[in-house]
Amino acid sequence: DTGVSQNPRHKITKRGQNVTFRCDPISEHNRLYWYRQTLGQGPEFLTYFQNEAQLEKSRLLSDRFSAERPKGSFSTLEIQRTEQGDSAMYLCASSRAQFATGANVLTFGAGSRLTVL
Amino acid sequence: KQEVTQIPAALSVPEGENLVLNCSFTDSAIYNLQWFRQDPGKGLTSLLLIQSSQREQTSGRLNASLDKSSGRSTLYIAASQPGDSATYLCAVRENYGQNFVFGPGTRLSVLP
Numbered sequence: 650d651t652g653v654s655q656n657p658r659h660k661i662t663k664r665g666q667n668v669t670f671r672c673d674p675i676s677e678h679n680r681l682y683w684y685r686q687t688l689g690q691g692p693e694f695l696t697y698f699q700n701e702a703q704l705e706k707s708r709l710l711s712d713r714f715s716a717e718r719p720k721g722s723f724s725t726l727e728i729q730r731t732e733q734g735d736s737a738m739y740l741c742a743s744s745r746a747q748f749a750t751g752a753n754v755l756t757f758g759a760g761s762r763l764t765v766l
Numbered sequence: 767k768q769e770v771t772q773i774p775a776a777l778s779v780p781e782g783e784n785l786v787l788n789c790s791f792t793d794s795a796i797y798n799l800q801w802f803r804q805d806p807g808k809g810l811t812s813l814l815l816i817q818s819s820q821r822e823q824t825s826g827r828l829n830a831s832l833d834k835s836s837g838r839s840t841l842y843i844a845a846s847q848p849g850d851s852a853t854y855l856c857a858v859r860e861n862y863g864q865n866f867v868f869g870p871g872t873r874l875s876v877l878p
Binding site for chain 2 (some may be wrong): 653661680682684689690692693694697699704705707740742753754755756757758759760762
């Protein structure tokens with residue numbers, strides 16, 4: 650297990666199409682996060698899973714966005730009816746809760762870059 | 767709403783210099799703070815995590831400090847090397863929830 654894997658690395662689509670990104674976290678990590686990053690900005694939180702439960706969702710996650718983590722392992726992020734403003738890098742991160750210390754070190758994947766034409 | 771800022775936005779230094787990157791946050795009710803490194807077109811790599819009860823953390827040539835009451839953290843890089851060139855981001859996790867709020871980053875260039 651070499652880290653967090655994201656696919657595809659780059660997706661070019663036309664406005665109005667649906668796209669789906671996949672994230673495979675580190676196997677022993679029970680927490681999974683999706684972030685969105687645009688050029689020159691820090692990542693913005695989208696949603697968080699603990700095991701298969703989606704526990705937090707940002708207001709950025711409009712009705713066109715949906716995320717799942719069906720068996721508490723991999724996760725998918727789907728964007729329906731894409732808009733040009735959706736163009737960004739979509740980052741996945743995972744972590745394992747360290748209840749004794751409270752530490753929560755995030756391990757990020759390389760990201761999936763979306764370009765909407 | 768928590769806001770995180772980083773100064774400077776970009777920094778260029780000659781190899782061998784010591785340098786300090788600054789991070790400020792508006793709400794001091796944080797659980798922890800992390801510093802990350804991001805290389806162009808890639809994901810983020812965690813460098814240091816400081817719990818809210820800690821004052822500093824060290825890893826090799828990196829030292830991060832936290833002053834929660836004033837809403838500030840600094841990342842000190844000793845004896846900088848060209849391989850340190852990257853964007854450095856800080857992120858705070860608030861006391862409630864699992865959301866990490868990121869700053870915009872400082873783009874560091876270390877010239878050989």
